[in-house]
Amino acid sequence: MTRIAITLGALLVAFAASAVELSDAQRADIEERIKPVGEVCMQGDSSCGGAAAAAASGPRSGKDVFDSACMACHSTGAGGAPKMGDVAAWVDRIAKGMDTLHQHGLQGVPGTGMIAKGGCMSCSDEEVMAAVDYMVENSQ
Numbered sequence: 001m002t003r004i005a006i007t008l009g010a011l012l013v014a015f016a017a018s019a020v021e022l023s024d025a026q027r028a029d030i031e032e033r034i035k036p037v038g039e040v041c042m043q044g045d046s047s048c049g050g051a052a053a054a055a056a057s058g059p060r061s062g063k064d065v066f067d068s069a070c071m072a073c074h075s076t077g078a079g080g081a082p083k084m085g086d087v088a089a090w091v092d093r094i095a096k097g098m099d100t101l102h103q104h105g106l107q108g109v110p111g112t113g114m115i116a117k118g119g120c121m122s123c124s125d126e127e128v129m130a131a132v133d134y135m136v137e138n139s140q
């Protein structure tokens with residue numbers, strides 16, 4: 001029993017001694033390794049996470065918008081929607097000019113299944129126009 005206690009004591013002393021012997025570089029190394037994974041970032045603090053947050057909330061690409069908001073109709077032809085990649089279905093539409101197509105993307109085509117912004121109310125105007133560009137680029 002006593003021997004175990006002594007051994008433990010010796011171990012503790014050895015451990016304490018080694019803790020003291022850490023060089024500054026080792027200490028910095030350990031601090032780096034154990035620092036919190038996610039640091040709390042307060043809103044409006046541009047010193048941390050600002051760039052990443054801005055990038056994440058920036059406009060989505062035309063492809064992203066198409067894939068989430070337009071594909072349901074424009075890849076199937078549902079309700080008479082011109083399918084992306086169907087050159088014949090797009091040629092007369094493209095002839096109307098991009099301004100008109102952007103307008104129709106934003107405001108819809110009255111009396112058809114093409115409602116304003118294709119129903120994507122969370123899409124910005126810029127994002128809807130990018131989706132129109134994406135569809136047109138891939139349909140000629």
Ligand code: HEC
Nearest residue numbers: 069070073079080081093104105112113114117118131132
């Ligand atoms: C609910 C089905 C539906 C969804 C979702 C939809 N569209 Fe359409 N879209 C249509 C239909 C139907 C037409 C054909 C309208 C017509 O008869 O001219 C059309 C036509 C268009 C045209 C051609 C307009 C013209 O002047 O010829 C554009 C551009 C367009 N859609 C963009 C989009 C974009 C961008 C999205 C996604 C943000 C989208 N649509 C989502 C159904 C849809």
